[in-house]
Amino acid sequence: MSNAKALSLLERSEAPVAAVPCCPPLSERPFTAEEAERTARMFKALGDPVRLRLFSAVASHQGGEACVCDISDVGVSQPTVSHHLKKLKEAGLLTSERRGTWVYYRVEPSVLAAMGQLLAVR
Amino acid sequence: MSNAKALSLLERSEAPVAAVPCCPPLSERPFTAEEAERTARMFKALGDPVRLRLFSAVASHQGGEACVCDISDVGVSQPTVSHHLKKLKEAGLLTSERRGTWVYYRVEPSVLAAMGQLLAVR
DNA sequence: CTTTTGCTTCGACATCTGTCGATCCCTTGC
């Protein structure tokens, strides 16, 4: 099998996607209750304006990661920022790592791809 | 200007997207408050398991549309189904039309495409 | 060791949200 063929299979989810055990495109067939439960968690995490701004700030930050102090300017208190970042982590959209004084958040790329797949046209 | 160049411009949202006045990819630059407000509404609509099942049922139904009676089997009462379909309509994800006794819902295709754009990789 | 700084956790609270039964509206069939 050529590399191109293998890649194609992966992109079409005809082979299991390793890191993200999720779901077929929304328009392929009706979701089961379990699929909906898992998938809704991710959409829900992005369903808040503040979280969306935080996520976008991390995703667009140079190097693909951002310190909390770099993205805290979203109009809510610092505890609230921390609360939302935690929610994004729990949803599997972000990961965090402490380096010295600062905590850095970065986007989980495979999850972003999986969500894109969900919205793919039939 | 070549067609390819024109298409490229459109895809990058350097020209206004006609039907869906939304936002650049999440990872292009930090969202403004207004962009986040608008976009979060759509994600929020898909952030509930029941709504996700209803949306998936409509999206995957043959002909691209479904009568309420076709998709009501999601484990909640009929008023609740109606409530969720209304939410999906308000978010711009579905449209509805009465034909005789039945009401048919269908997916707004341009919105689905717009959400896909949001999740596109940088 | 003490202070400072960046961030998380805790507790409280007002608001939003999902759910249901009851009721209402609209269309069709008699």
Place this chain on the structure above:
DNA sequence: GCAAGGGATCGACAGATGTCGAAGCAAAAG
């Protein structure tokens, strides 16, 4: 006109969610 059935709306309510200030914790700086 009247009954029946699909679907929307209403009113109520428990539980989830977003927000804040206060307090806690960890790493660096003095």
